Amino acid sequence: MIYADYNGSAPLLPSVREYLKKRIDSDLFANPNAIHSMGQKVMKGLERCREIISSVMGCYPDQVIFNSGSSEGISHIVFSVLENAPAERRIILSSPQEHVVMPSVFNSYCERRGFTLVLAEIDEHGRVKIDQLREYLEKNGSKVALISIMAANNETGVIQPFEEIAKLANAQKIDYLCDTTQLIGKGRFHFENSGVSFAVCSGHKVGALPGTGFIMARDPQKLSSLVYGSSQEKGLRGGTQNYLGIETLAVALKDFQDHEAGLDTLKSARLNFEAQIKNQFPKAVVIAEKAERLAGTTLLGYPGLHGQAVQIELESQDIFVTTSAACSDNQPETSQILRAMGVDDQIGRSVIRISLSYSHGEKDYALLASALVSAYNKLGKIHSF
Amino acid sequence: MIYADYNGSAPLLPSVREYLKKRIDSDLFANPNAIHSMGQKVMKGLERCREIISSVMGCYPDQVIFNSGSSEGISHIVFSVLENAPAERRIILSSPQEHVVMPSVFNSYCERRGFTLVLAEIDEHGRVKIDQLREYLEKNGSKVALISIMAANNETGVIQPFEEIAKLANAQKIDYLCDTTQLIGKGRFHFENSGVSFAVCSGHKVGALPGTGFIMARDPQKLSSLVYGSSQEKGLRGGTQNYLGIETLAVALKDFQDHEAGLDTLKSARLNFEAQIKNQFPKAVVIAEKAERLAGTTLLGYPGLHGQAVQIELESQDIFVTTSAACSDNQPETSQILRAMGVDDQIGRSVIRISLSYSHGEKDYALLASALVSAYNKLGKIHSF
Numbered sequence: 001m002i003y004a005d006y007n008g009s010a011p012l013l014p015s016v017r018e019y020l021k022k023r024i025d026s027d028l029f030a031n032p033n034a035i036h037s038m039g040q041k042v043m044k045g046l047e048r049c050r051e052i053i054s055s056v057m058g059c060y061p062d063q064v065i066f067n068s069g070s071s072e073g074i075s076h077i078v079f080s081v082l083e084n085a086p087a088e089r090r091i092i093l094s095s096p097q098e099h100v101v102m103p104s105v106f107n108s109y110c111e112r113r114g115f116t117l118v119l120a121e122i123d124e125h126g127r128v129k130i131d132q133l134r135e136y137l138e139k140n141g142s143k144v145a146l147i148s149i150m151a152a153n154n155e156t157g158v159i160q161p162f163e164e165i166a167k168l169a170n171a172q173k174i175d176y177l178c179d180t181t182q183l184i185g186k187g188r189f190h191f192e193n194s195g196v197s198f199a200v201c202s203g204h205k206v207g208a209l210p211g212t213g214f215i216m217a218r219d220p221q222k223l224s225s226l227v228y229g230s231s232q233e234k235g236l237r238g239g240t241q242n243y244l245g246i247e248t249l250a251v252a253l254k255d256f257q258d259h260e261a262g263l264d265t266l267k268s269a270r271l272n273f274e275a276q277i278k279n280q281f282p283k284a285v286v287i288a289e290k291a292e293r294l295a296g297t298t299l300l301g302y303p304g305l306h307g308q309a310v311q312i313e314l315e316s317q318d319i320f321v322t323t324s325a326a327c328s329d330n331q332p333e334t335s336q337i338l339r340a341m342g343v344d345d346q347i348g349r350s351v352i353r354i355s356l357s358y359s360h361g362e363k364d365y366a367l368l369a370s371a372l373v374s375a376y377n378k379l380g381k382i383h384s385f
Numbered sequence: 386m387i388y389a390d391y392n393g394s395a396p397l398l399p400s401v402r403e404y405l406k407k408r409i410d411s412d413l414f415a416n417p418n419a420i421h422s423m424g425q426k427v428m429k430g431l432e433r434c435r436e437i438i439s440s441v442m443g444c445y446p447d448q449v450i451f452n453s454g455s456s457e458g459i460s461h462i463v464f465s466v467l468e469n470a471p472a473e474r475r476i477i478l479s480s481p482q483e484h485v486v487m488p489s490v491f492n493s494y495c496e497r498r499g500f501t502l503v504l505a506e507i508d509e510h511g512r513v514k515i516d517q518l519r520e521y522l523e524k525n526g527s528k529v530a531l532i533s534i535m536a537a538n539n540e541t542g543v544i545q546p547f548e549e550i551a552k553l554a555n556a557q558k559i560d561y562l563c564d565t566t567q568l569i570g571k572g573r574f575h576f577e578n579s580g581v582s583f584a585v586c587s588g589h590k591v592g593a594l595p596g597t598g599f600i601m602a603r604d605p606q607k608l609s610s611l612v613y614g615s616s617q618e619k620g621l622r623g624g625t626q627n628y629l630g631i632e633t634l635a636v637a638l639k640d641f642q643d644h645e646a647g648l649d650t651l652k653s654a655r656l657n658f659e660a661q662i663k664n665q666f667p668k669a670v671v672i673a674e675k676a677e678r679l680a681g682t683t684l685l686g687y688p689g690l691h692g693q694a695v696q697i698e699l700e701s702q703d704i705f706v707t708t709s710a711a712c713s714d715n716q717p718e719t720s721q722i723l724r725a726m727g728v729d730d731q732i733g734r735s736v737i738r739i740s741l742s743y744s745h746g747e748k749d750y751a752l753l754a755s756a757l758v759s760a761y762n763k764l765g766k767i768h769s770f
Contacts, residue, residue: 075623204416210626226611239457
């Protein structure tokens with residue numbers, strides 16, 4: 001079995017499983033805010049986790065605010081920035097390839113609070129057009145309340161020029177929310193060096209327990225309450241802290257740090273795999289081939305095939321990938337991101353996304369290649385599309 | 386060791402630990418929204434959990450919306466009701482004994498959106514004065530946007546007349562948010578029979594994983610987005626579902642249902658314990674003694690002693706209780722709830738809260754009694770207060 005949907009969700013890491021099995025057998029379960037020593041021990045563990053996580057992420061412990069994951073983190077940050085934006089800053093600057101939570105929350109603010117959403121263009125390599133963005137900001141920067149452009153795209157794996165965007169944002173004192181959900185645990189990221197105002201992490205993307213995550217905030221005091229409570233997370237996020245989840249976040253991110261070199265092995269194996277497939281199937285298309293991408297992400301098209309057919313064929317060989325296509329009533333469509341990149345429907349409808357982690361390498365890609373060759377050969381004969 | 390702080394947070398139930406240990410060894414980790422069969426299996430499990438939970442709770446599956454716990458649930462419900470309240474309904478009707486999340490979120494709405502917070506009085510038994518509430522609503526019901534009165538109090542354990550309040554609310558078409566966080570898993574609750582509009586549950590209060598929970602909504606369409614996302618939870622709560630957490634919620638609530646009779650054993654053992662303490666220490670005061678309380682909650686005072694001293698003394702005997710007093714700079718104060726009940730400071734500052742679960746009985750209370758007798762005897766001599 002090869003699970004190749006790490007961009008969708010990562011299985012619990014082996015180190016997290018080991019940790020949890022021992023942890024579950026302990027008796028240390030208590031409200032971290034309790035007055036007794038069990039509560040205090042839980043709280044001490046939680047704060048130790050915050051230190052580990054901040055050290056891996058390149059930020060200060062008090063810049064880490066634990067929550068339930070990136071959708072909450074993004075909703076919280078957008079709420080905080082937009083509700084407190086000065087009247088002259090009414091533009092939200094984003095891109096057409098953000099995670100669906102972005103258009104969803106932005107549209108709500110446009111409708112309810114009179115903001116205007118402006119989308120930066122992306123080029124054929126899936127990267128935000130930074131020069132165009134610079135020009136736009138030179139003219140309109142003083143009207144922009146929030147920039148929201150992700151660090152790495154979930155479908156294509158393309159790394160965005162987020163450090164350059166941060167410089168532009170900082171020069172004009174614009175808050176920059178960088179959705180780092182796909183980058184953290186799959187690529188190198190250093191919060192302070194990045195220059196972004198806000199970043200987010202989801203535990204289930206890094207092999208920790210689902211339902212966990214955190215915000216990193218350059219200035220945490222810019223956050224208003226979204227989930228109310230008492231003094232938890234310094235009053236910035238109410239609710240009894242998910243201490244077990246937080247502990248697994250620390251284990252997972254420490255695991256990543258200890259095995260970061262695996263990213264290079266992964267990248268090299270992935271490039272070989274892509275070359276092999278293109279060699280055997282000259283028509284095959286690696287989306288955003290020339291862009292810097294996440295080490296383990298390949299979005300692969302084969303004109304005329306149906307992505308879901310390839311996915312199902314691979315599944316029959318116990319290999320789990322996904323399509324990037326948003327399906328509606330089983331009518332496959334080219335995803336919005338690929339449309340924004342100018343990918344045509346023949347390819348757009350045919351793509352599958354293969355996403356692996358830093359624990360994978362040549363062996364896994366060899367199995368994937370062999371399965372994919374057989375799938376393409378089989379489906380190529382049927383002309384399923 | 387006796388952990389007697391179940392109202393603060395419950396340890397993972399033994400059945401949840403067993404479940405988790407097996408579950409962690411499985412390979413079934415995937416995004417429940419993924420197109421492949423692993424994702425679909427995870428989703429099927431999640432929906433089965435929703436059915437189990439709704440069956441235990443007495444509601445329909447589509448009335449259950451999973452989230453990260455009660456603080457989020459309450460914030461979400463209050464946001465949804467108040468942001469959509471008609472202009473003529475500007476009163477929030479609550480009580481002085483709600484969980485701190487309530488005044489925190491209500492004050493924000495009073496400041497930002499012009500609502501007025503009205504607090505119902507509570508009597509010396511810790512119960513909301515229902516006749517006064519009825520009178521108030523007869524005169525002002527048409528101006529009330531939301532009633533928020535809890536089901537069972539976290540400090541005193543007193544069960545509130547929530548079914549009667551629900552009747553009053555429904556008669557005037559007022560949304561009634563009943564904070565059921567302390568009642569669920571510690572007492573009998575049936576959502577449909579209760580008549581309330583909204584109820585909430587936190588996993589860590591019922592022996593499931595922390596960071597889990599759900600809203601029960603009579604009409605889920607009344608919920609607006611607080612945490613944005615795509616179609617998860619029918620668009621009512623964004624973010625990849627915390628499927629492992631949800632599975633433990635189902636295990637925990639099923640466990641409760643299977644052992645509900647334990648509540649009667651617990652109650653009877655608790656009453657014997659209280660009688661024994663009062664017999665040996667005639668000055669000891671069981672707060673809200675005459676009210677219907679959670680089966681395993683005792684808030685116990687001893688005039689002249691210092692609650693935290695009793696707590697520490699018990700901890701030296703490996704028994705973990707808490708005080709109900711909000712501490713500031715180590716200056717113990719009578720809690721707001723006790724002040725609202727008219728409890729004087731001599732007693733208010735002396736209280737400890739003992740809270741157990743349906744798995745406990747005579748044996749645990751015998752150990753508690755013995756430890757408490759020795760603590761009271763010791764501290765009574767020192768006159769610590």
